[in-house]
Amino acid sequence: xxxxxxxxxxxxxxxxxxxxxxxxxxxxxxxxxxxxxxxxxxxxxxxxxxxxxxxxxxxxxxxxxxxxxxxxxxxxxxxxxxxxxxxxxxxxxxxxxxxxxxxxxxxxxxxxxxxxxxxxxxxxxxxxxxxxxxxxxxxxxxxxxxxxxxxxxxxxxxxxxxxxxxxxxxxxxxxxxxxxxxxxxxxxxxxxxxxxxxxxxxxxxxxxxxxxxxxxxxxxxxxxxxxxxxxxxxxxxxxxxxxxxxxxxxxxxxxxxxxxxxxxxxxxxxxxxxxxxxxxxxxxxxxxxxxxxxxxxxxxxxxx
Amino acid sequence: xxxxxxxxxxxxxxxxxxxxxxxxxxxxxxxxxxxxxxxxxxxxxxxxxxxxxxxxxxxxxxxxxxxxxxxxxxxxxxxxxxxxxxxxxxxxxxxxxxxxxxxxxxxxxxxxxxxxxxxxxxxxxxxxxxxxxxxxxxxxxxxxxxxxxxxxxxxxxxxxxxxxxxxxxxxxxxxxxxxxxxxxxxxxxxxxxxxxxxxxxxxxxxxxxxxxxxxxxxxxxxxxxxxxxxxxxxxxxxxxxxxxxxxxxxxxxxxxxxxxxxxxxxxxxxxxxxxxxxxxxxxxxxxxxxxxxxxxxxxxxxxxxxxxxxxxxxxxxxxxxxxxxxxxxxxxxxxxxxxxx
Numbered sequence: 001x002x003x004x005x006x007x008x009x010x011x012x013x014x015x016x017x018x019x020x021x022x023x024x025x026x027x028x029x030x031x032x033x034x035x036x037x038x039x040x041x042x043x044x045x046x047x048x049x050x051x052x053x054x055x056x057x058x059x060x061x062x063x064x065x066x067x068x069x070x071x072x073x074x075x076x077x078x079x080x081x082x083x084x085x086x087x088x089x090x091x092x093x094x095x096x097x098x099x100x101x102x103x104x105x106x107x108x109x110x111x112x113x114x115x116x117x118x119x120x121x122x123x124x125x126x127x128x129x130x131x132x133x134x135x136x137x138x139x140x141x142x143x144x145x146x147x148x149x150x151x152x153x154x155x156x157x158x159x160x161x162x163x164x165x166x167x168x169x170x171x172x173x174x175x176x177x178x179x180x181x182x183x184x185x186x187x188x189x190x191x192x193x194x195x196x197x198x199x200x201x202x203x204x205x206x207x208x209x210x211x212x213x214x215x216x217x218x219x220x221x222x223x224x225x226x227x228x229x230x231x232x233x234x235x236x237x238x239x240x241x242x243x244x245x246x247x248x249x250x251x252x253x254x255x256x257x258x259x260x261x262x263x264x265x266x267x268x269x270x271x272x273x274x275x276x277x278x279x280x281x282x283x284x285x286x287x288x289x290x291x292x293x294x295x296x297x298x299x300x301x302x303x304x
Numbered sequence: 305x306x307x308x309x310x311x312x313x314x315x316x317x318x319x320x321x322x323x324x325x326x327x328x329x330x331x332x333x334x335x336x337x338x339x340x341x342x343x344x345x346x347x348x349x350x351x352x353x354x355x356x357x358x359x360x361x362x363x364x365x366x367x368x369x370x371x372x373x374x375x376x377x378x379x380x381x382x383x384x385x386x387x388x389x390x391x392x393x394x395x396x397x398x399x400x401x402x403x404x405x406x407x408x409x410x411x412x413x414x415x416x417x418x419x420x421x422x423x424x425x426x427x428x429x430x431x432x433x434x435x436x437x438x439x440x441x442x443x444x445x446x447x448x449x450x451x452x453x454x455x456x457x458x459x460x461x462x463x464x465x466x467x468x469x470x471x472x473x474x475x476x477x478x479x480x481x482x483x484x485x486x487x488x489x490x491x492x493x494x495x496x497x498x499x500x501x502x503x504x505x506x507x508x509x510x511x512x513x514x515x516x517x518x519x520x521x522x523x524x525x526x527x528x529x530x531x532x533x534x535x536x537x538x539x540x541x542x543x544x545x546x547x548x549x550x551x552x553x554x555x556x557x558x559x560x561x562x563x564x565x566x567x568x569x570x571x572x573x574x575x576x577x578x579x580x581x582x583x584x585x586x587x588x589x590x591x592x593x594x595x596x597x598x599x600x601x602x603x604x605x606x607x608x609x610x611x612x613x614x615x616x617x618x619x620x621x622x623x624x625x626x627x628x629x630x631x632x633x634x635x636x637x638x639x640x641x642x643x644x645x
Contacts, residue, residue: 071405118432125403130427136393137428140400140408143385147361148404167424170390174397177388 016059020226023093024054025286028255029279030089034105034112036275041106041114044252044259044268046086048190048224049157052248053090055229056155056186060237065095068122072152075141077125079134079158080188084116087124096123132165134158135185139171142180157186161193163204169214175243176215183243184236185216188223190250194266211245223248256281325622333501334446334534334623336541336634340504342476346439346497347375349483350409354380360487361401363387363410365394371411371441372499391421398436399428407435407487414440414455414496418462429492430468436493437486443472443496443533444584445613445630450620455496456613459561460589462494469493469515470561472584472591474536477506478559481513489515496533505537511557518565520572524554527641528577530569532558532591535582535611535632542637551641558591566598573599578644579606584632587612609644611637 031046056076063073078087088105091097097112104110111120117127126137138156145152162168175183189207191198198204211218217239221228229248236244253259253268256278262268270278335341354360354376366389368374377384385401387394391412398408410417417425417440429436440458447453462470469489473479479498486493509521521536522543531539536557543553556572558565573579573595583591592610599606613630627633631640 127427127431130423132392133396133424133428136396136424137400137403139393140397140402141404142400143397144361144401144404144406147383147406150404154400167390167392167396170388170393171396174387174390174393178385 017227017230020051020054020058020230021286021289023058024050024226025255025282027054027086027089027093028282030092030099030102031085032256032275032279032282034085034088034102035270037103038106038114039272040267040269041085042082042267043085043270044262044266045080045083045159045188045190046089047254047256047259048250048252049083049086049188050089050255051224051226051229052157052186052188052250053086054093055226055233056157057090057094059230060233061155062152063094068096072150074152075125075138075154077128077134077138077141077154077156078116079126079128079131079156079162081115081117081127081129083157083159084112084114084121084124084128087116088112088121091121091123094123097121131159131162132167134162135168135171135175138183138185139174139178139180142175142183143178146180146182153182153184155184155186157188159193160187160189160191160198160204160207163187163207163210164193164202172211172214172216179241180243181240185211185243185245187245187247188250189247190252192252192266207247211247215242217242217244218247219244220247220249223250224254255285257285325625334498335501335503341501342504343501344372344375344499345476345479345502346411346483346499347372349480350376351379353484353487354383357407357487359405359407361385361406361408363394363398363401363408365389365391365412365416367412367441370499371413371439371497373409373411376409391416392424395421395424395436395438396428398438399424399432399434402429402434402436403432407437409437409439409487411439411441411497413453414443414458415453417494418455418458422461425468425492425494426465430465433467433491435487435490438492438494439497440494441497441499445618445626445632446498446534446584446623448621448623448626451617454618456586456618457589458496459583459585459591463562463589463594467491468562471515471559472496472533472561473498473513473559474531474533474557475506476502476504477511478513482515482559485513485515498534503534503537505540506557509540513559516560516563516565518556518558518560518568520554520568521557522553522555524552524577526551526577526645527553528572528575528579529553529555529582530558530572530579530591530595531555531582532561533584535584538632538634538637539582541634542641545634546638546641549642551645553641561591561594564594564598566602569595569598570602570604573606574604578609578641580609580611580641580644582637583612585612586615588615609640611640
């Protein structure tokens with residue numbers, strides 16, 4: 001999976017990775033700004049999936065930001081409505097939303113409610129929030145698009161907590177049975193859910209083996225390693241004959257050291273004085289990042 | 305029908321052998337002896353509609369054969385999607401198909417569409433107002449399999465769902481006309497399905513199915529039957545037979561439970577007749593309460609007798625026996641009317 005490219009060389013692939021890292025940084029910054037307007041939120045998850053969303057929206061999806069309902073677009077379904085803050089940031093980064101509108105996040109009459117809803121936000125394909133719905137809808141979209149002869153693909157970002165929901169596995173069976181190779185599931189494994197660590201709430205591992213047993217082509221990567229994500233999506237786009245799943249191990253609060261180590265990370269409360277500190281840490285980490293390979297080594301060290 | 309060697313016959317008082325009634329659960333027919341019938345009206349109507357509309361697709365959760373969807377499947381195999389015994393993904397997938405511009409009909413048993421997959425019907429289909437048509441077989445008391453298969457409260461469950469159109473057709477004529485109307489309606493719909501050998505009755509009454517409209521099938525001075533679903537067929541028979549006793553009964557058929565035709569119900573209920581509601585559903589949360597709330601909110605009153613299923617989990621057994629026991633048979637309807645007058 002991982003590139004063998006020597007670090008530090010300014011070849012196109014390194015430039016691609018570097019541009020995506022900048023994009024992920026902006027998504028994180030937008031998420032922190034929105035979080036500050038509400039004083040709280042799923043900040044930890046937003047920081048955790050920022051790298052995935054940057055790669056998806058800047059590198060993977062075939063879409064037209066100015067025309068969110070373009071019929072030939074790839075669909076990106078956010079099952080996890082509570083991650084909306086991250087998707088709004090990504091939609092702004094992708095040019096679907098104006099960055100200025102992010103300031104309305106969670107306010108009365110805003111198009112950006114705290115839990116994502118399709119009828120409110122351009123670029124939001126489904127209303128998530130009740131978990132275990134995204135992959136079923138993705139199944140129908142993929143069946144329909146294939147029936148219509150469309151090349152469009154359907155991506156569904158779900159969380160490891162959604163693997164608790166039986167409906168997710170109903171959909172996994174259906175996608176494999178119907179050979180829907182136009183479906184890509186992306187599972188954000190942050191190993192944490194509302195009642196605590198996933199291994200204590202309801203054990204989901206071994207995640208990769210489960211999807212493989214259901215007939216899926218499964219790839220597992222470090223979801224905060226942009227280079228690995230790019231390589232994995234490139235691989236999955238070429239896969240035919242079965243649906244594919246990209247299992248992404250992510251770190252809650254990734255990019256902001258003081259939030260990465262916070263105890264109550266599922267629904268994070270950030271004190272008023274901490275937002276500026278968080279932004280400062282984020283910027284410090286981003287602009288002083290070493291070359292990509294060294295960055296990965298360093299982040300893995302931090303995670304341990 | 306159970307024709308095995310273990311089937312015993314019992315002598316009737318007149319000496320003629322009487323066939324022992326069995327549950328014969330999944331193939332139980334609601335047609336009465338000698339009634340004209342039509343086979344699989346839903347499946348044929350959907351297949352015909354699909355001939356004209358390439359956007360129509362069908363889904364099933366391992367019950368295509370038992371919801372008449374197999375007729376569509378055979379006619380349009382490329383537009384049929386089998387989802388397996390998994391109602392949640394069937395309704396989610398129906399939503400996805402509608403999102404990309406197709407017009408799905410998803411069929412299963414009513415109990416599974418409502419009790420089991422409610423969240424999926426609600427959030428994936430009703431909230432985004434998609435043109436998904438959910439078709440539920442075995443509504444109310446149309447199987448002797450007991451509470452696991454008897455959807456005696458599906459109307460009560462679904463009436464609270466914003467934007468959902470709910471249809472309870474009476475016979476094959478109603479079903480055949482409802483199918484294209486539901487497809488033409490832009491929002492989500494739920495239809496209670498009479499499947500297999502279905503009575504054909506309403507063609508004798510100059511009837512046209514109109515979504516959201518109640519239809520006066522018969523006029524009468526003494527009693528007003530307000531009925532829905534298969535009970536309209538029973539109501540018509542009961543009305544004819546009560547005429548022999550000089551009881552003059554009007555029949556108002558209400559095929560659309562939601563949106564409810566308040567105007568017609570209020571007009572007909574204002575004429576001083578005994579109002580008898582008839583429904584193949586619990587007396588809680590179905591037609592009777594729709595009529596009652598309609599009258600109450602309009603500050604109108606009438607003496608009302610609700611004929612419907614009791615607020616309890618019903619027994620297993622043979623369908624004719626159960627319809628008698630729970631008051632849905634023509635004989636039970638007539639007896640109730642005579643008692644109440």
